[in-house]
Amino acid sequence: MSSLPESCLWRHAMPPATQDTPPAIADDCDVAIVGAGYTGLWTAYYLKRLAPQLSVQVFDAAHAGFGASGRNGGWLIGGLAGQEGWLTGLAPDAREETRALLYGIVDEVKAVCAREAIECDLAHSGVLYAARGDAQAHRAAAWLGDLRAAGHGEADFCWLDQSALAVRLQMAGAVGAVFSPHCATLHPFKLVQGLLAAVRRLGVAVHEHCPVLGLGDGRLRLSDGAVRARWIVPALEGASGALPELGGRVQAAQSLIIATEPLSDAQWDEIGLAGRPAFADLSRGITYGQRTADNRLLFGARGGYCFGGRARWDFDPQGEELAKRGELMRAFFPQLAGVRVSHAWGGSLGIARAFTPFALRDCVRGIASAGGFGGEGVGASNLMGRTLADLMLGRDTILTRQPWVRGEGTLASLRHWEPEPLRYLGYHAIRTSFALDDALADRPHVPSWVRCTVSAAADAMEGLMH
Ligand SMILES: Cc1cc2nc3c(=O)[nH]c(=O)nc-3n(C[C@H](O)[C@H](O)[C@H](O)COP(=O)(O)OP(=O)(O)OC[C@H]3O[C@@H](n4cnc5c(N)ncnc54)[C@H](O)[C@@H]3O)c2cc1C
Structure with missing residues (x-):
């Protein structure tokens, strides 16, 4: 190292x-x-x-x-992965207390930054989870239902329709977005x-x-x-x-990020993200991005698992896996055709069983x-x-x-992960089902029973993760 x-x-x-x-x-x-x-x-x-x-x-x-x-990727989220499961199981008073604690994370970090004079380009403008196409819009509706069941109100997570979203973010194929104010972006x-x-x-x-x-x-x-x-x-x-x-x-599992050269004001007018909110789409692939303080577009996507759950810190910036992030970013933002990617890297995150x-x-x-x-x-x-x-x-x-x-x-x-090669095979089965579901979504020429079957298989795979 x-x-x-x-x-x-x-x-x-x-x-x-x-x-x-x-x-x-x-x-x-x-x-x-x-x-x-x-x-x-x-x-x-x-x-x-x-x-x-x-x-x-x-x-x-x-x-x-x-x-x-x-x-x-610099998303400071006022929440925890998997929190809905916990919140749904709590009594109303405890649930309110816990939600306040989670949402309060952003303000706590801001308070420490102010106290300790930490300059980290923090912008508290929330997060937009855009639905690209009808399949993602259906997923957004189901997710909003889960969020309401866990006690999150309209002020915490709300649906923005296509025109409300367009004012904030112009992403190809987006038909709306779930917006939450409980997120900031930072360096x-x-x-x-x-x-x-x-x-x-x-x-x-x-x-x-x-x-x-x-x-x-x-x-x-x-x-x-x-x-x-x-x-x-x-x-x-x-x-x-x-x-x-x-x-x-x-x-460990991997996630990879690219960043463009700084964009001009005219280019930002075509994309949006005024105030620097975080953004993602609602594909199963898990994407994320932000507009950096120096006006680059940063775009990341999960993906990668090394046999044995080994951490990985070295990535070839010119390699295929980072090039794929570039292709995906340009599919989201055709406005960026011809814009140079100046930085590309990756790292490992941790997942408990x-x-x-x-x-x-x-x-x-x-x-x-x-x-x-x-x-x-x-x-x-x-x-x-x-x-x-x-x-x-x-x-x-x-x-x-x-x-x-x-x-x-x-x-x-702490629960132990399954031994190899089960983990490796399981990871790739889940990723493949997710990628297939994302690829088939909103392809009208594919019979709907095929899309429904693949989607149900991906749901089942997701269920296995809990
Ligand atoms: C590409 C990528 C994008 C991400 N984007 C986001 C995001 O936008 N928002 C978000 O909330 N989360 C994001 N995450 C996850 C988030 O960054 C991590 O959850 C968080 O940083 C974990 O912090 P940590 O201190 O627990 O671990 P780490 O930051 O990984 O720190 C572990 C440290 O341990 C050290 N170490 C390793 N081995 C030893 C040893 N033997 N002895 C001593 N030290 C050792 C390492 O050098 C390292 O500094 C992302 C992760 C990745 C990889």
């Missing part, structure tokens, strides 16, 4: 900072955090704010933000750098280029020694396979951990950082009473 690639737009704007005098590693500390991404840094931040007397060390095999935190690596500076100011020792080789018996194993800690916090997400204790419980995030505290082994964000960890990591701090400090708060918190769990209590 070394550094964020040059082809990553975020690094291009702000190279990783080096420290003149790296801190010495203390053999003993109160809390040792493994991984200097958002989860590790937010946890360190809230711990030191609540208990300044604690000694906290963070270890990263590369540099802060080398992982998904420095390379993501991911600037947020990492700002958080890193904030935790250092609070007295946290961050050791970069210092891989952790294993953990157990209240110790971290490093290449040249060990560190004893009351609490150890694995915060590795897509890189969880690096530690045998987590590997197999949180597995339950397909929902978790926060846990294992008092016997002195381990606290969070992850499984399923590609929606920019906001979730803030919530989990606050939660882990409360759990380790033994505080009984609204955060520690949430359904995704295993107050007294063990790493072993």
Whole structure:
């Protein structure tokens, strides 16, 4: 492991900072955090704010933000992947409390950025999930039904018809969109750098280029020694396979992004996105994008799994998989024909077997951990950082009473993924069914019974994920 690639737009704007005098590693500390991404840094931040007397060390095999935190699409979502399942099961009062907590993520991050003078180009203008064609519009209607059942009101998620959408975003084939105000866009690596500076100011020792080789018996194993800690916090997400204790419980999948050269005002007039809302379509393929602060169009799409759930950080910017993102972007935005893609990169995110995030505290082994964000960890990591701090400090708060918190769990209590080659085969079966369903949607020459059968198969595959 070394550094964020040059082809990553975020690094291009702000190279990783080096420290003149790296801190010495203390053999003993109160809390040792493994991984200097958002989860590790937010946890360190809230711990030191609540208990300044604690000694906290963070270890990263590369540099802060080398992982998904420095390379993501910059959607700061006020919510968690899979939250509808939890919300639907809660009593009305608890549901209101939980919804407020989730929506409040964006304001909390904004408040910390203001307090710590973190400039990360944050724009709080919501998110547009565009329906490209009738099949996606039907999916939007079903999704809105689920959202209402989970207690989300019209002010939280609403349908914009074609003309209302056109004022905000012009995407080929879009017949409307689901809009939610509970999302912001930002520059991911600037947020990492700002958080890193904030935790250092609070007295946290961050050791970069210092891989952790294993953990157990209240110790971290490093290449040249060990560190004893009351609490150890694995915060590795897509890189969880690096530690045998987590590997197999949180597995990596890939997501890839491209960014155009800066566009002119005239080009933006043809696309929209005034105020810089996040956008996606409602295909099964999971796409995402934003208009960056320097006026580029950033476009990403999920896809990729390495046998064994291995993390992957190197991608050929000229390779086929990134070229496919370019084709997809131009299908969404024919306005961009002839526009150059200046940056292309990818990274690994973490998925837990339950397909929902978790926060846990294992008092016997002195381990606290969070992850499984399923590609929606920019906001979730803030919530989990606050939660882990409360759990380790033994505080009984609204955060520690949430359904995704295993107050007294063990790493072993996290469900294990199926052994290979089942995982690999399962991943590819699901992806193939999704891709086929997306490809056949709105193709009138394909008999409707074929489309319905493929769609039902894709639904069944999706059901298997829960
Ligand atoms: C391409 C892409 C786009 C995404 N877009 C979005 C988005 O728009 N919105 C959103 O909400 N989420 C998005 N995500 C997901 C989000 O970025 C992650 O959920 C989040 O950044 C996870 O943060 P983390 O700190 O848990 O993990 P990471 O940021 O992955 O940090 C893990 C750290 O652990 C370090 N490490 C690895 N092995 C070791 C070891 N042995 N010892 C010590 N350190 C080690 C790594 O160097 C890394 O810095 C995206 C992810 C990807 C890959």
